[in-house]
Amino acid sequence: MTHTIVIGAGMVGLATAWHLQGYGHEVTVIDRAGVAAGSSWGNAGWLTPGKSIPLSNASLWAYGPKALLDPDAAMSVPTRVDLRLWEFCARFMARANQKSWDDTMAGLTPIDKIALEAFDELAGGGVDSWTKEGPFVIAFENEAQARGFHEEIEGAIRHGQDVPYERLDNPRELVSQLSDNARVVYRLEGQRFFEPAPFVEALARAVTQRGGVIETGVAVEEVNSTRLPIIKLSTGEYRTADNVVVATGAWLPKLVRKLGVKQLVQAGRGYSFTVATDEPIEYPVYLPEERLACTPYQGRFRIAGTMEFRGPDEPFQPRRVQAMVKHAKKMLRGVDFDDLQDQWVGSRPVTPDGLPLIGETKAPNVYVAGGHGMWGMVLGPATGKLLAAQIATGVVDPMCRRFDPLR
Secondary structure (H helix, E strand, O other): OOOOEEOOOOOOHHHHHHHHHHHHEEEEEEOOOOOOOOOOOOOOEOOOOHHHOOOOOOOOOHHHHHHHHOOOOOOEOOOOOOHHHHHHHHHHHHOHHHHHHHHHHHHHHHHHHHHHHHHHHHHOOOOOOEEEEEOOEEEOOOHHHHHHHHHHHHHHHHHOOOOOOEEEEOOOOOOOOOOOOEEEEEEEOOEEEEHHHHHHHHHHHHHHHHOOOEEOOOEEEEEOOOEEEEEEEEEEEEEEOEEEEEEHHHHHHHHHHHHHOOOOOOOEEEEEEEEEEEOOOOOOOOOOOOEEEEEEOOOOEEEEEEEEEOOOOOOOHHHHHHHHHHHHHHOOEEEEEEEEEEEEEEEEOOOOOOOEEEEOOOOEEEEEEEEEHHHHHHHHHHHHHHHHHHHHHHHHHHHHHHHOOOO
């Protein structure tokens, strides 16, 4: 039986393992921390292919310089000597134009369009968890603030997605906790949400129930390959397999740079916390001006946001949460901001061109799955399906050609 080792027990790694099992592979998943321990745990849980769009756009030329001077801005870049970070920022900003946005969106659209059916396939195959349809509630102080949102949605529609949305006559008809500042409110349809950690844990259970092995608390320090891949563990042990998949998110470069993957991957750290509300909130809320994504989560309300370009293992920055609270208070009421729970930071793997890395490295039988930026959760199951097919059949799906890790 073909044996494949998957490094990383987040959504992307586990989805790849699950689909490989469908091809008869014996799978071992290894993670240095645990199932859903990285950016799979505390993110907003949005399954929104209509919002899975390039992060770099023309508006950054106005927003970026202001953000560098504002310690409470949603986008944060530390002012220090870090040549690799500043190289990433330069390449990221070079894509901040309409032509590049359309180029990246053309690459993302095919996988965006199969993203939700990939979740349905997992559920139909025994993954015991749920996803829910919206609507999503999008709130602004005024119509001028909504221009960027309109442009993003219309861009997704222009590239072939169906993303219905409409303005609400009564801004608080779906979410009573919107403050009086929320005067312009839209409802976005055709998208879903879920509780990310419970879903990923259910996916892990499904992998083990099908005979897979998940090992946690041990790190992979090195991956090599001449004919068969060899990995070195933090315990000093070496292991071989027929294939290895590296799905370690923001930590990808450590293992794959010497395998020919030269594309930069920068940790774009997001923060979240949960709060109690006076009445249950049933639907996700998006505050684009404040750059906050809010979602019902286990009887509370999770507020997630920020894009902090730091190292993936740097300490939690309390100021980021304080800034999120400050912005959220302006747009929400009936929320207990004195009782913050589940405070979290997670590192999302961001590439300068906004396209993920899915495919084979220069090392024989060593593959990469990652670099999705903010869209690893929604695109994870589809990524796993596409990469598993490539590993099992040797055929690269046309929609993955733009995601070549050796580009």
